Structure formats: C-alpha cells, structure tokens
Amino acid sequence: MTESENDAVKTRRDFLALLGVSTAAALGSGVTLAGCSKRAGSGGAAANAGQVAAILPSYAPLSLVSPDIPGEGPIPDGYLKYPRELARVIKDKPGRGGPPITSMTPWWGPTPPGLGRNSFVDAMNAELGVTVVPSVQDGGTFAAKLSAMLGARDVPDLLAAPTWEIDKIPRFSQAVKALFEDLTPYLKGDAVRTYPMLATLPTAAWQYSVWGGRL
Numbered sequence: 001m002t003e004s005e006n007d008a009v010k011t012r013r014d015f016l017a018l019l020g021v022s023t024a025a026a027l028g029s030g031v032t033l034a035g036c037s038k039r040a041g042s043g044g045a046a047a048n049a050g051q052v053a054a055i056l057p058s059y060a061p062l063s064l065v066s067p068d069i070p071g072e073g074p075i076p077d078g079y080l081k082y083p084r085e086l087a088r089v090i091k092d093k094p095g096r097g098g099p100p101i102t103s104m105t106p107w108w109g110p111t112p113p114g115l116g117r118n119s120f121v122d123a124m125n126a127e128l129g130v131t132v133v134p135s136v137q138d139g140g141t142f143a144a145k146l147s148a149m150l151g152a153r154d155v156p157d158l159l160a161a162p163t164w165e166i167d168k169i170p171r172f173s174q175a176v177k178a179l180f181e182d183l184t185p186y187l188k189g190d191a192v193r194t195y196p197m198l199a200t201l202p203t204a205a206w207q208y209s210v211w212g213g214r215l
Helices: 003-008 012-019 049-055 119-128 139-151 174-177 188-195 202-211
Strands: 102-106 132-138
Touching: 102 139, 119 132, 132 139, 139 174
Parallel strands: 102 132
Antiparallel strands: none
16 A cells, blocks of 8 residues: 555445455456446346446556566466565554454355464454454355345445346346445546555446446
C-alpha cells in the first residue's frame, strides 16, 4: 500500500473499496462479482463490448522477481524454484482495527477450521491489521444459500459469486444494483493504478465484474 493509499482509507468501506471489494467478490477466472449477460433471458443487464471496454481497469503488471521462464501474452511467467529473497509489496498494514470484515465463499471439500482455530487465517488477520471472518459454504448448495441471502438483503462484506451460480439466481442484476458497491469511480481505466496490486489483474479478468455498465 502506498502512502497516498493510507491517507485515503478513512472508513471500513474505504478499506474494502481499496481492496477492490465492498460486498464484492474474488476476481479471477470464473469467480466474479457479476457477469455481463450475453443472453436476453438471463435477467442480467446486457452491455456491449464498447461499453465494457470503456470502464475496464488498465493493466499495469509489477515486475518484482525475475522469472526463469518469461511469459508471453496470456501465459504467465514461470518459476523453477522458490525465490531466495521475497519482495514485500505492501509495506504497511492496510487495516487499522475496527469492526470485523465478513466474507463468504463456496468450497468443494472439507470445511476448514474457522477463526481462532486456523493458524493461516489468524496470521493473515494479524498482517492485515483487521479481523476477516470467513464463512466457507458447501459448493454443492451454494446457489440456494446465495439466493436466500440476497433475498434477505443480508450480505457479507466480501462475497465470491461464481458465474455458474449467478446463472441460477433470478433477478441477480437487481441484487447487484441494490446491494453491491459500485467501484467504477475508483478502478475505471488508469484510476486503478492508485492500487498497484489490483492493477496487476489482467484486463480480461475484470470483464466478468461488469454489470449494467458498472464495475
């Protein structure tokens, strides 16, 4: 986190926005906040390619450790061994205490131990400077859980919503507009460069987080 980022984070919602999420989702291949609907009957808000491209964050990769096998195009860099010296990108704690941050993700396997019984989560929270309370749900019934949660308007701060689950949820586009944070002003185009780690996500990864012409 840069010094300017530290000054910008004044509230819990600001902190979540800094991470690129505020009642949002893990960005990546197939795990998204919302998807651009390409089917008229899906209930989503369709957006054409031009509209999507106009709000996508710019791509600004970081070169921290020299790769053994340089990547090209969509192929990432390759490494044959673990680096002897690690590069610390975020030098200051991004959190300053405050209320816990809740999260919910699907998982297809044994449920991991929760807060206070999971050394990885406890160490992560110590580094973040804020308590993240993870909720790991059965991936086989995640769509039903997600539908009930959205219907009750009781959503966590961080939410992973895979695209294949979104397709099962009626009126999801309405839920996005009513319950999810609009991060377009913070991340559109070169604005994302304020948050260098988010800017390392490839442009294509953001396309599934566009809904109704907004991030």
